[in-house]
Amino acid sequence: SAVISQKPSRDICQRGTSLTIQCQVDSQVTMMFWYRQQPGQSLTLIATANQGSEATYESGFVIDKFPISRPNLTFSTLTVSNMSPEDSSIYLCSVEWGAGGYTFGSGTRLTVV
């Protein structure tokens, strides 16, 4: 299975600013997924990131608000832009490493004040 290092683990940010979350995988993977988990809620997919192409966003999420980079097969970033208190959530990255196996990063707890 793959191992993911996600940073930062938590942050408190001022409204109007941006935060970039990083995920580093210990093996090459084709697709990386970014999820948002609002307080007390389940996980909602933000986008799927493929290396060498633009990310595919789910309904309700736009690139201007959540730009994603995928420069190689082991790394991806998600930026939460122009933050408001409604963006306070846990953000998680995930990879599918084959044979129906999925691994998650440890999550980033974001609080916007």
Added chain:
Amino acid sequence: AQTVTQSQPEMSVQEAETVTLSCTYDTSENNYYLFWYKQPPSRQMILVIRQEAYKQQNATENRFSVNFQKAAKSFSLKISDSQLGDTAMYFCAFPYTGTASKLTFGTGTRLQVTL
């Protein structure tokens, strides 16, 4: 659209007892995986158990087992000999397009194990 439903928002079980968490799903696929994930307060998503739909035998992992009813599209998780460390949110999950894709999650069941 593929959906995953967990009808029990919260459950409580005494230590050493057995508890069953329910999950139903909807799909037109024939071959797919189903997952149960555990999320303790540390927020780490931990895979509890995985079931392959084409396997009739129910998956088991130590104290964790599933009751997979493909025709009924039901996928319940049984935790035997519950331990305090089992206290967590439990999510049922299903890939969007069957076998290898992004996951859709149920709303979760908060399990509290008590003394």
